[in-house]
Amino acid sequence: xxxxxxxxxxxxxxxxxxxxxxxxxxxxxxxxxxxxxxxxxxxxxxxxxxxxxxxxxxxxxxxxxxxxxxxxxxxxxxxxxxxxxxxxxxxxxxxxxxxxxxxxxxxxxxxxxxxxxxxxxxxxxxxxxxxxxxxxxxxxxxxxxxxxxxxxxxxxxxxxxxxxxxxxxxxxxxxxxxxxxxxxxxxxxxxxxxxxxxxxxxxxxxxxxxxxxxxxxxxxxxxxxxxxxxxxxx
Numbered sequence: 147x148x149x150x151x152x153x154x155x156x157x158x159x160x161x162x163x164x165x166x167x168x169x170x171x172x173x174x175x176x177x178x179x180x181x182x183x184x185x186x187x188x189x190x191x192x193x194x195x196x197x198x199x200x201x202x203x204x205x206x207x208x209x210x211x212x213x214x215x216x217x218x219x220x221x222x223x224x225x226x227x228x229x230x231x232x233x234x235x236x237x238x239x240x241x242x243x244x245x246x247x248x249x250x251x252x253x254x255x256x257x258x259x260x261x262x263x264x265x266x267x268x269x270x271x272x273x274x275x276x277x278x279x280x281x282x283x284x285x286x287x288x289x290x291x292x293x294x295x296x297x298x299x300x301x302x303x304x305x306x307x308x309x310x311x312x313x314x315x316x317x318x319x320x321x322x323x324x325x326x327x328x329x330x331x332x333x334x335x336x337x338x339x340x341x342x343x344x345x346x347x348x349x350x351x352x353x354x355x356x357x358x359x360x361x362x363x364x365x366x367x368x369x370x371x372x373x374x375x376x377x378x379x380x
Contacts, residue, residue, distance in 0.1 A: 147204045147346070150189065150228070151339040154181040154221035155213025155241040156260065156309050161188040162335035163196050167343050171196045172336050181220040189224070200232060205351065207342030209333060210238040211360035212268035212285060213260055218359045229354040236357045237342040237350060245307045246272040246279050247337040248330040254303045255282070257293075257323075259310035265290050267310040268362055271297075279344075287362050290317050297323060307331050 151162040158176035162169060173188040193199060208225040211218045218241075229236050242258035249256055256274050259267040266289050271282040294317060297304055306315055307326045315325045325331070345351075 148198065148202055149205050149207055149339055149342060149346075150193075150203045151207040151239075151335045151342055152185065152189070152221050152225055153209040153241070153244070153333050153335045153338050154185055154217045154224075155209045155211065155333060156217060157214075158332060158334070159185055159188065159217075159221075160333075160335035161185070161192050162339045163192050163198065164336070164339045164343075167340070169336055169339070170198075172334070174334055181217055185220060185224055189228070200228065203228075203232065203234060205235050205237060205342075205346065207237040207239055207338055207345075208357070209241040209244055209338050210357065211241055212262075212287075212362045213241045215359075215361060218361065222357060222359050226354045226357050229357070234354075235351045236354055237345050238352065238357055238360070239338050239341045239345065240270065240285055240360070241333055242268065242270040242285050242308070243272065243279075243281065244337045244341045245331075245333050246274060247340040248307060248334070249274050249305060249326070250277055250279070250340065252276075252305075254305045255300055257297060257304050257306050257311075257314070259293070259306060259308040259314050261308075261310040261313055262287050262363070267293065267308075267314060269293055269310075285360070285362060290314055294318055294320070308333070 160174040162172040171192045206225045206229045245258045246256045256272045273280045
């Protein structure tokens with residue numbers, strides 16, 4: 147099964163082509179260019195270099211959120227368009243869950259954190275036990291203080307991943323909390339592919355029409371609009 151996986155949920159962007167879990171090729175860029183400039187160019191490049199065509203792809207996967215509102219929209223829209231064009235199914239992957247797959251083979255509690263501003267993070271917690279990953283809580287938006295209080299209940303190593311990991315680590319006073327190395331800290335499409343393969347085995351495949359972003363909370367512009375509307379109510 148040939149799978150094309152995409153991540154554009156934060157500053158970096160990446161694309162991975164895999165065949166039944168075996169990585170054929172992966173592109174990863176963290177250049178500062180917008181994802182609308184780089185994402186489809188990476189898709190085209192990984193297919194060309196791998197000697198594959200879009201018509202060869204059996205299923206598409208994408209980190210559908212949480213993350214950057216613009217980045218998530220770009221990734222989901224790109225996958226929807228490609229899947230529609232070839233009438234192929236999709237798999238929506240939690241950005242937070244995909245990062246837990248960076249640490250496959252280890253034994254730890256993995257705390258995935260993405261900076262949600264205002265001293266909050268998008269967060270989920272997972273247990274990694276060799277090749278097995280178990281979700282310990284739902285994706286959520288939570289304050290750094292509340293998250294650290296929860297993590298105090300664990301009497302084992304906790305590894306922080308994600309672009310909010312350093313933010314949480316800076317406020318932590320817990321010897322069990324560790325910061326993942328840069329090489330395994332951030333989301334990338336190969337981990338999206340690993341998470342998507344497990345979802346595929348569980349039958350969690352959807353149509354392009356059903357593929358939607360998962361933001362967890364309203365954007366800043368939407369929050370500001372709602373505040374203005376409240377202020378004008380009589």
